[in-house]
Amino acid sequence: MRMLSARDIVLAWEAGQGKHPVDRALLLLALALPEIAPATLNAWTVGQRNAQLLALRQQTLGAVMPCFVHCPQCDELLEFTLDSEALLRLVPEDADPADQMHTLTLDTCTVYFRLPDSRDLAAVASSADADEARQILMARLIGEARDGDRALAVADLPEAVMPALAEAIAERDPLAGPEFTLNCPACQHSWRAVFDIVSFFWTEIEAQAKRLLGEVHTLARIYGWHEAEILALSSARRQFYLEMIS
Numbered sequence: 001m002r003m004l005s006a007r008d009i010v011l012a013w014e015a016g017q018g019k020h021p022v023d024r025a026l027l028l029l030a031l032a033l034p035e036i037a038p039a040t041l042n043a044w045t046v047g048q049r050n051a052q053l054l055a056l057r058q059q060t061l062g063a064v065m066p067c068f069v070h071c072p073q074c075d076e077l078l079e080f081t082l083d084s085e086a087l088l089r090l091v092p093e094d095a096d097p098a099d100q101m102h103t104l105t106l107d108t109c110t111v112y113f114r115l116p117d118s119r120d121l122a123a124v125a126s127s128a129d130a131d132e133a134r135q136i137l138m139a140r141l142i143g144e145a146r147d148g149d150r151a152l153a154v155a156d157l158p159e160a161v162m163p164a165l166a167e168a169i170a171e172r173d174p175l176a177g178p179e180f181t182l183n184c185p186a187c188q189h190s191w192r193a194v195f196d197i198v199s200f201f202w203t204e205i206e207a208q209a210k211r212l213l214g215e216v217h218t219l220a221r222i223y224g225w226h227e228a229e230i231l232a233l234s235s236a237r238r239q240f241y242l243e244m245i246s
């Protein structure tokens with residue numbers, strides 16, 4: 001895995017305009033891992049994909065991720081940092097291959113399922129609501145379901161299967177949607193939040209790309225250099241020239 005260059009960041013930002021987060025994630029990984037075929041990137045579990053995005057973010061911008069969120073109860077602004085190294089330690093050493101089937105047993109029901117990947121996320125992207133998305137996802141992930149000896153259709157599964165399945169997926173693929181507890185110092189409210197690495201990293205990519213294009217604009221105007229030349233300069237050299245003309 002290589003870090004994203006200034007040129008990569010601008011390219012990713014441009015190509016990702018108006019795209020779905022699933023596509024933005026794959027776009028960033030394709031730039032950083034050109035040797036891996038798109039079909040392989042698509043078939044990584046969501047947690048495996050997120051681990052690679054975290055590693056890429058760490059290579060490009062460092063391990064410390066500054067976050068802020070508003071308390072849902074009193075709107076107080078909470079600022080904190082997450083550490084990508086700590087998150088990456090959640091990945092089990094013996095991570096399962098993406099196509100492996102897993103077993104979930106609940107009372108007399110047995111469900112055979114696989115972990116979701118980017119193709120599954122893309123399949124539910126245009127769902128009308130969360131309920132429809134859940135139904136589509138269940139149908140894709142569940143290979144077989146039985147109640148004792150009787151085969152069960154996904155639609156006939158007991159309601160308790162869905163939350164149990166979500167829990168089983170989180171346990172086997174912890175970075176698919178890492179959760180953590182937040183406590184508001186103003187009103188003492190405490191809640192669980194999910195860290196969305198794609199949206200977090202993309203917001204940074206947008207800000208970085210706009211900053212870089214601003215620098216291109218300033219340097220091109222003064223020195224007449226081309227965009228590609230300016231983006232190919234090291235950050236230190238770009239900053240030096242910018243200071244010279246400020």
Ligand SMILES: [Zn+2]
Pocket residue numbers: 071072073074075076184185186187188189
């Ligand atoms: Zn609060």
